[in-house]
Amino acid sequence: MDAPAFLDRDRPAVPDVVVPGGVTPFYLGGRPVRGRLVRLGRLADVLLTRHENATVVSALGGKALALVAALASALKFQGSFSLQIKGDGPVGMLLADCTDTGGLRFYARTDEKALEALLATNPAPTDRLLTGAGYLALTVDQGPDTDRHQGIVEITGDTLADMAMHYFDTSEQHACKIMLAARKGPEGWRAGALILERIAHGGGVEDGIQDAETRDALDEHEEDSWQTACMLAATLTEDELLDDTLPPATLLHRLFHEESLQLGQPRALAYGCRCSRAKLSDILARFPQDDLDHMAEDGQITMKCEFCNHDFHFGRDEVGTRPT
Ligand SMILES: [Zn+2]
Numbered sequence: 001m002d003a004p005a006f007l008d009r010d011r012p013a014v015p016d017v018v019v020p021g022g023v024t025p026f027y028l029g030g031r032p033v034r035g036r037l038v039r040l041g042r043l044a045d046v047l048l049t050r051h052e053n054a055t056v057v058s059a060l061g062g063k064a065l066a067l068v069a070a071l072a073s074a075l076k077f078q079g080s081f082s083l084q085i086k087g088d089g090p091v092g093m094l095l096a097d098c099t100d101t102g103g104l105r106f107y108a109r110t111d112e113k114a115l116e117a118l119l120a121t122n123p124a125p126t127d128r129l130l131t132g133a134g135y136l137a138l139t140v141d142q143g144p145d146t147d148r149h150q151g152i153v154e155i156t157g158d159t160l161a162d163m164a165m166h167y168f169d170t171s172e173q174h175a176c177k178i179m180l181a182a183r184k185g186p187e188g189w190r191a192g193a194l195i196l197e198r199i200a201h202g203g204g205v206e207d208g209i210q211d212a213e214t215r216d217a218l219d220e221h222e223e224d225s226w227q228t229a230c231m232l233a234a235t236l237t238e239d240e241l242l243d244d245t246l247p248p249a250t251l252l253h254r255l256f257h258e259e260s261l262q263l264g265q266p267r268a269l270a271y272g273c274r275c276s277r278a279k280l281s282d283i284l285a286r287f288p289q290d291d292l293d294h295m296a297e298d299g300q301i302t303m304k305c306e307f308c309n310h311d312f313h314f315g316r317d318e319v320g321t322r323p324t
Contacts, residue, residue, distance in 0.1 A: 003275075005210045006094055016267070016271070017042065017043050017046045017270065018043075018167075018268050018270045018287055019039070019040060019041040019042070019043045019268060019270070019273050020039060020266070020268050021036070021248065021266035021267070021268065021270045022039055022040060022041065022043065022069065022102060022266075022267065022268055022269030023036055023038050023070065023073045023102065023263030023266065023267040023269060024036065024037045024249070024252065024263065024266045025073060025263075025266075025267070025270075026256070026261060026262060026263050027199075027263060027264070028225070028229060028259045028260055028262070029259075029260030029261075029262050030225075030258060030260055031222070031224055031225040031226070031229065031260065032198050032199050032200065032225060033195075033196055033197070033198060033225065033226060033229045033259075034197050034200065034221045035195055035196040035197065035229075035233075036048055036070045036073055036074075036118060036193070036194075036195050037192075037193070037194050037248045037251065038069045038073075038191075038193040038194075038269075039065045039190075039192045039194075039241075039242075039244065039248060040062070040065060040190065040191040040192065040269060041190070041244055041269075042187070042188065042190075043104065043270070043271065044062050044065065044182065044188075044190050045187070045188030045190070045317065046191040046271055047065060047104060047105070047189075047271065047300075048062055048065075048106070048182075048191075048277055049170045049188070049189065050158065050307075050308060050309045051106075051107070051309050053108060054110070054115055054119070054126060055112060055116075055184060056119070056124075056130060056183070057091055057108055057115070057130065059183065059184075060091065060094065060108070060127055060130055060131075060160060060182075061096065061106045061108055061182070062182025062183075062189055062190075062191030063127070063160045063161070063180035063181065063182045063191060063193075064083055064085075064094060064096035064106060064160060065096050065098075065104050065106050065182075065190050065191055065247055066180055066182065066191040066193035067083060067096070067160065067161075067178070067189050067193055067195075068081050068082065068096045068097055068104070069097040069098050069102065069104060069193065069269055070178075070193045070195045071096035071098070071138070071195075072097075072099065072102070072154075073102070073267055075140065075142070077100065077142045077143070077146070078099075078100050078142065078143055079100055079140060079141050079142030079143055080097050080098065080099045080100070080103075080140075080141050081097060081098050081138070081139070081140055081141075082096065082098075082138070082139045082141070083095070083096045083097065083136070083137070083138055084095035084136070084137045084138075084139070085131050085134065085135075085136050085137075085155065085162075086134045086135055087131035087132035087133055087134025087135075087155055088113070088129055088132040088133055088134055088135075089118075089128075089129060089130050089131045089132025089133075089134075090111050090112075090114040090115035090117075090118050090132070091101060091108050091109070091111075091115075091130045091131055092130075092132075093108065093109040094106075094108040094110050094131070095107050095108070095111075095307075097272075098269075098272065099272055100188050101268075101270075102267055102269040102270055102272070103270050103271070103272020103273075103274070104160040104269055104270070104271065104272045104305065105272050105273045105308075107306045107307045108289075110205065114174045115130075115304055118130070126158040126159060127158065127159045127160045127163070128155065128157065128158045128159070128163075132164075133154075133155060133157075134145055134154075134155050134168055135152050135154055136152070136153055136154075136155050136163050136164070137150055137151065137152040137153075137155065137309060138150070138151050138164075138167060140169075144214050151167065151171035151172060153166060153167045153170050153171050159180070160180055161178040162178070163268060164178050164180075165177070165178050165282045168296075173174050174197065174198070175197070175198040175236075175319040176195060176196065176197050177194075177195070177196040177229075177233050178195050178196075178238060179193065179194045179195075179233060179240045179241065180192075180193050181193075181240055181242055182242075183238065185242070187244075190242040190244065191242070191250040192241040192242050193241075194228055194233055194241060196230060196233055196237055196298060197240075198226050206252040229256070229259060232255050232256055232259065233255065236251075236255060240254075248266070256321065257300050265317070273307045274309065275305035275307045275308055275310070275312075277312055280303045280305075280314075280319070281314060281319055283303075283305065283312060284301065284319040284320060286321060287321055289320055292316065292319060292320040293316070296316040299315060299316045299317070300313050300314065300316065301313070301315075301316060301319065302314075303312045308310050
C-alpha cells in the first residue's frame with residue numbers, strides 16, 4: 001500500500017542527470033561477439049560525490065557502476081541488475097545496481113582505519129586489496145512475478161574486471177572480456193566500460209548463455225573471431241575509454257572497423273535511486289510499536305538512504321499507527 005501523497009516530501013535533492021547514449025550496444029556481424037561500450041559522463045561524478053569516500057574507493061565504485069550499467073542493458077524485461085561485493089578488506093561491502101531503464105546507484109561501506117593502514121603501505125592498492133577475500137554476487141531481479149537469479153563466486157583476481165570475468169567463467173560458463181576504468185579528472189569523476197560477450201552463434205543472436213558442450217562444438221573460425229575481437233579490445237586505452245569528446249561510434253569504429261561492426265540503439269543512463277519518503281514510511285509502518293519507540297530520538301525517527309546519503313526524518317507520531 002502506498003503512503004498518502006502528502007507524506008511524500010523530502011525527496012533528496014538529487015541532480016536530475018540523464019546521459020543520453022550512455023550505453024552503446026554493438027555486435028560484430030558473422031562473428032560470435034556482441035558488446036557494450038559504457039560512458040557514464042558527468043553522471044559518474046554525480047553518483048560518486050554523494051559520498052565522502054577516499055579516491056581509491058570512489059574509483060572502485062565508478063568501475064562497479066560502469067559494469068552494472070553494461071550488464072543491465074542486456075536485461076530483456078523490467079528489472080534491475082545488481083553487483084554486491086563482501087570482503088574482509090577495508091571496503092567491506094559494495095553495492096552497485098542499474099535498472100533496465102538505466103537508473104544507477106552505488107554505495108560502499110569502508111573501514112576508514114583499515115583503509116588508512118593499507119594506503120600507508122600501498123598508496124595505489126589493487127581492487128582486490130580494497131575488498132580483501134570474500135565473495136562477489138550478481139543478481140538479476142525482474143520483478144515480483146519472476147525468480148530472482150543470483151550467482152555467487154569467491155573474489156578472484158586483482159581488479160574488479162578480473163573478478164567479474166571470473167564470475168562469468170565459473171558461474172555462467174560464459175566467456176566475457178571486460179575492461180573498466182574510473183578516474184577523477186579536471187571535470188570530476190568519469191567512468192567507463194567495454195564489455196565483449198561470446199555468444200552462441202555469429203552476429204546479433206540473442207542470449208549469450210551456452211553450455212560447455214555447445215562451446216566445445218564451436219568451430220575454429222568462431223574461436224579465432226572471438227580471440228581477434230578480444231585482442232582488438234585490449235588495445236583500448238583508459239584515456240580513450242574515459243574521453244567524453246570521443247564519440248562512442250568513433251571509438252568502436254576505431255577498434256572494430258575490420259570486424260563488420262554493427263551498432264545498436266544507444267541507451268540512456270540516469271541517477272537511479274528509488275528511495276522516497278513514502279517508501280520509507282511504508283517500511284517503518286511494518287515495525288512493531290516497541291521497535292519504533294526504541295528508534296525514536298526526541299520524538300524523531302531518522303532513516304538514511306545509504307545510496308543517496310540522505311536522512312529522512314519522521315515524527316514518532318507520524319508512523320506506526322497503521323494496523324499491520
Ligand atoms: Zn536514495
